[in-house]
Amino acid sequence: MREFILSPSLLSSDFGALRSELTALEEAGLKWVHWDVMDGAFVPNITFGPPIIKRLRKTSGLFFDVHLMIERPERYIQEFADAGADLLCIHAESTLHLERTVSAIREAGMQAGLSLNPATPLGVVEYLLPQLDMVLIMSVNPGFGGQSFIPFCKDKIATLSAMIRSRGLQTLIQVDGGVTLHNAKELFDLGADVLVSGSAFFGFPPYAERHKAFQEAVGAK
Numbered sequence: 001m002r003e004f005i006l007s008p009s010l011l012s013s014d015f016g017a018l019r020s021e022l023t024a025l026e027e028a029g030l031k032w033v034h035w036d037v038m039d040g041a042f043v044p045n046i047t048f049g050p051p052i053i054k055r056l057r058k059t060s061g062l063f064f065d066v067h068l069m070i071e072r073p074e075r076y077i078q079e080f081a082d083a084g085a086d087l088l089c090i091h092a093e094s095t096l097h098l099e100r101t102v103s104a105i106r107e108a109g110m111q112a113g114l115s116l117n118p119a120t121p122l123g124v125v126e127y128l129l130p131q132l133d134m135v136l137i138m139s140v141n142p143g144f145g146g147q148s149f150i151p152f153c154k155d156k157i158a159t160l161s162a163m164i165r166s167r168g169l170q171t172l173i174q175v176d177g178g179v180t181l182h183n184a185k186e187l188f189d190l191g192a193d194v195l196v197s198g199s200a201f202f203g204f205p206p207y208a209e210r211h212k213a214f215q216e217a218v219g220a221k
């Protein structure tokens with residue numbers, strides 16, 4: 001059985017109580033937490049950046065899965081490494097020199113992820129795949145929580161999964177946007193290893209119960 005990882009998106013958490021939200025996630029048995037960093041340029045929203053992540057790193061043992069929705073992320077790699085990000089995921093559409101930026105993320109000691117907007121073809125990962133710890137298939141257009149899953153993204157997940165397996169790689173597939181208890185099993189079976197959930201997670205405390213509900217939905221322990 002493949003491991004299933006749930007990465008709750010703090011975008012739907014209480015921003016006024018981030019420290020206690022992180023503690024509650026850890027106490028509920030979650031291992032990962034998903035940080036949506038938005039700059040108001042690549043996406044319309046603005047959220048948080050390295051200083052907040054750095055401050056909260058001190059009190060959390062969770063795996064910090066940092067999803068950058070910012071223009072030219074190469075400008076901030078060292079800052080996110082210093083802030084304590086475990087995995088830094090950049091968007092293929094946000095920078096011209098992807099190989100250089102992915103290499104810089106790994107050289108800074110973080111795991112590297114590459115995220116694709118729904119309409120971005122999978123071909124962009126072809127040559128980079130061996131250098132990637134994770135590929136993020138966006139299943140909504142980034143920028144907001146609570147949107148509906150775009151159905152054609154299922155094909156992308158299945159095709160990417162076949163590509164990774166045929167090349168004998170261990171690259172994780174993450175799916176973000178419109179993930180619910182109802183589609184979690186289908187997405188896991190298509191090949192998603194890490195499911196991000198914002199509104200379908202934080203809106204339904206207690207978190208330990210919700211985590212268990214996702215695990216049971218996909219048939220994982």
Ligand code: DX5
Pocket residue numbers: 009010011012034036067140141142143144145146147176177178179196197198199200
């Ligand atoms: C969207 C973000 C997501 C968002 C998902 O731009 O990348 O992580 O929080 O929210 P839900 O799970 O509500 O679709």
Ligand code: ZN
Pocket residue numbers: 009034035036067176196
């Ligand atoms: Zn995200």
